[in-house]
Amino acid sequence: MRVEDLDTPVLTVDLDALEENLDRYQDYYTQHGIGLRPHIKTHKTLAIAHMQMRRGAIGLTCQKLGEAEVMAWGGLGQDLLVPYNILGKQKLDRLVALATQARITVAADSDVTVAGLAAAVKGAGVTVGVIVDVDLGGGRTGVQSPQEAVALGRRIHDAEGLELRGIMAFPTPPAVRGGIQATLAALDKAGLPHPIVSGGSTKSALQAHEIPELTEYRAGEYPVGGAGHLREGRHTVAQCALRVVATVVSRPNDGRAILDCGSKTLSASLVQFDDGPCAGYIVEYPEARLHGFSEEHGHVDVSRCARKPHIGERVQVLPVHPCPCVNEHNELVAIRRGNVEAVWPIYARGKIR
Amino acid sequence: MRVEDLDTPVLTVDLDALEENLDRYQDYYTQHGIGLRPHIKTHKTLAIAHMQMRRGAIGLTCQKLGEAEVMAWGGLGQDLLVPYNILGKQKLDRLVALATQARITVAADSDVTVAGLAAAVKGAGVTVGVIVDVDLGGGRTGVQSPQEAVALGRRIHDAEGLELRGIMAFPTPPAVRGGIQATLAALDKAGLPHPIVSGGSTKSALQAHEIPELTEYRAGEYPVGGAGHLREGRHTVAQCALRVVATVVSRPNDGRAILDCGSKTLSASLVQFDDGPCAGYIVEYPEARLHGFSEEHGHVDVSRCARKPHIGERVQVLPVHPCPCVNEHNELVAIRRGNVEAVWPIYARGKIR
Incomplete structure (x- = not known):
């Protein structure tokens, strides 16, 4: 697969x-x-x-x-x-x-x-x-x-x-x-x-x-990186292993794209960077700004992108904080060169006590 | 119980x-x-x-x-x-x-x-x-x-x-x-x-x-309210039905209390109110400020509280955003006048697809 x-x-x-x-x-x-x-x-x-x-x-x-x-x-x-x-x-x-x-x-x-x-x-x-x-x-x-x-x-x-x-x-x-x-x-x-x-x-x-x-x-995050580590130079894009694959579900106007991942997929972590709030980094569109979310929508400003994503296109999002992001999910799919090698249950998810 | x-x-x-x-x-x-x-x-x-x-x-x-x-x-x-x-x-x-x-x-x-x-x-x-x-x-x-x-x-x-x-x-x-x-x-x-x-x-x-x-x-949140609805007058404290019961696990100094609920319990939602960031409202300590969190710690400023919580004390926290908070949990415990009447599985939790 x-x-x-x-x-x-x-x-x-x-x-x-x-x-x-x-x-x-x-x-x-x-x-x-x-x-x-x-x-x-x-x-x-x-x-x-x-x-x-x-x-x-x-x-x-x-x-x-x-x-x-x-x-x-x-x-x-x-x-x-x-x-x-x-x-x-x-x-x-x-x-x-x-x-x-x-x-x-x-x-x-x-x-x-x-x-x-x-x-x-x-x-x-x-x-x-x-x-x-x-x-x-x-x-x-x-x-x-x-x-x-x-x-x-x-x-x-x-x-x-x-x-x-x-x-x-x-x-x-x-x-x-x-x-x-x-x-x-x-x-x-x-x-x-x-x-x-x-x-x-x-x-x-x-x-x-x-x-x-x-x-x-x-150390917790070193295996997977994330948008914050990328920004601060600790991980390259290639080293950011944890990726939410999402789909563009709406392009209401020329500058806006909406993804099918929001705070219940990425977590509600929103980091204030110098250039504004950031909820994640979109690998395929480095100029795009994932600046906010609803629970099931990622709100992306694509006005600075030369090529713009179309409805139905899939993108990879590096979460801004991997730990709470993982905690939203029941499973983690392990990929190697595009192939699904395993589906791992996240058994310690929700273990708050 | x-x-x-x-x-x-x-x-x-x-x-x-x-x-x-x-x-x-x-x-x-x-x-x-x-x-x-x-x-x-x-x-x-x-x-x-x-x-x-x-x-x-x-x-x-x-x-x-x-x-x-x-x-x-x-x-x-x-x-x-x-x-x-x-x-x-x-x-x-x-x-x-x-x-x-x-x-x-x-x-x-x-x-x-x-x-x-x-x-x-x-x-x-x-x-x-x-x-x-x-x-x-x-x-x-x-x-x-x-x-x-x-x-x-x-x-x-x-x-x-x-x-x-x-x-x-x-x-x-x-x-x-x-x-x-x-x-x-x-x-x-x-x-x-x-x-x-x-x-x-x-x-x-x-x-x-x-x-x-x-x-x-x-309408989604009307059944349970939350710290934002409380702040804006839509729900009273008594009408805020969704409550995370937490324990004070640390009192490092006179002004600080740490709860056993953080972003993996309350969600990573942090709202900027006029008087600073807010991650929830503590029912027993209205003057306290739950101003931040780690994943498993709630960070509370209790410097304005006349009476201060002690280690081991339990408090009720109204989350600032109930929807992602619920999505962190597998179960919701239904309480009436202090009695546990039911434990409800949150079956739609994590249904992001």
Whole structure:
């Protein structure tokens, strides 16, 4: 079957591009002696996670427990990191169960989280690793100072069934090195172990070596790229493996084309670039601007295109943010040189708990 | 089971609020003699569609063929409108099959679409209704003038197996009345029938009577409201039936709270209000600002809250755009006065084709 035989809109991944990205990034981390722990939130797909592990990844990152459960039953539970505060009886029960199936590390940034983890594992006969989430300017979760990191690290270290495994931060551009060093120095002074020093974000993934303290790195989008990575020069068009194949369903006037993919296909991600809002990049029409969407329509300004698309024509759209885009879909169609090689279920889709 | 027993994040609908909205809007349309044709893209759920039909809806609107197929097998194929250009052999084959199961009307705004429809139904022994999509300033799909509407209407009218059923526009605030009148006058002059004159959008749903030419109205969000409708006074907090129950998972500092719902729970919809970006409204903390998200984190500024949420506390979030929010979820939990009355599968989720 050819890609042209697929009805649209359809989520596809180009296997040549995917494999090249996987090799390139794995080579970088191998070369620099940093563990690559791919973030499966981007693709949520067992097949790609297996490809990542086979290339030398040290384990996987999952943002929610439900994603980790899928990876575990999918044969990928060797070493899972869930960089998230796990709270509440239902999730803690699931975490203890998962720890019997997989090696698991979670993150914590509060006494409340650590107390819950400690109570859940007590007497359960399992070990759960914990890393301290440190806020180095990302402005999301994380303790706010080396002193807080030490205090929380000690609680983890002292809790039966929990194992202090180090620290994490998000994101980790080179500029945060000082914060990492300060945190590690404080932990060292307190005699607390930190075998894991985990950085993250594809944006600075190839600068990880500029923070030699990092032992491992969480990157999600590197296998597939996207319109943002293209714009910022991290991926070429050819390296942007994730593509929504869409059809032009309307050409109301000379300057406007409407695609059959909107926010329920691409996700509602709309990025403000210098030249206006962008919902994706159209491979066949680089001058076109996919500047907005309705739920099932992509709104394209084609006024700057010399040749203009006709109704019924198919185009490939690089989503502006691959992760939520993938999460709209049940299946990912793997393509090589135009041939459909596989249809992969996106089993971790919708695993928000 | 109580709502407090559900793990978070979880998508819920308050049944008292839902039913009140359904009654209120149906009463309005009944009173004004306009047919209400609810748009199921918002809830994608058979149970709610049945509630809408039982209250007197004349039929349902589905934005994609796949949604219409779900409604047909769900016992709701009495009168389905798909206001979309259906193109390509695969969808046309499905449309013909669906027309044996349901009364179906689609929209068209080009000769290409009409030619495809005509070829598909020819000799198939089915009738497909077609309405002309008219662009009255919405800037999406639709013919650009009454003259184009007449030309396309005539092609539909003359095609064997197609039945010209009128016109549609989106959106249809009172200001577009002149455009509708001009289009209808042109059709009348050409002797073309227009039993359906279809308006749409919840924003102007209760102004439909200001365009007396409308025979029916497509509204999607009215059953559930949302943060945008709340802000603009169309729904009160109590009338906003769709609520994501979330847990505070981190309180990194005094001004920041992080929820366990991000763009994969609420959708990536971020609306720019006067006072900044908004991803949702937190019922228990009206002064809080849910100003952004990561995929699994909601980023909340609680600096203006007198009382501040603690880690582990649960809150209800009104999404800023209910339709893509629902599309992130597999199930919708129906709640009445805190009791779980049903768990509804969102069968039309992900039906992008």
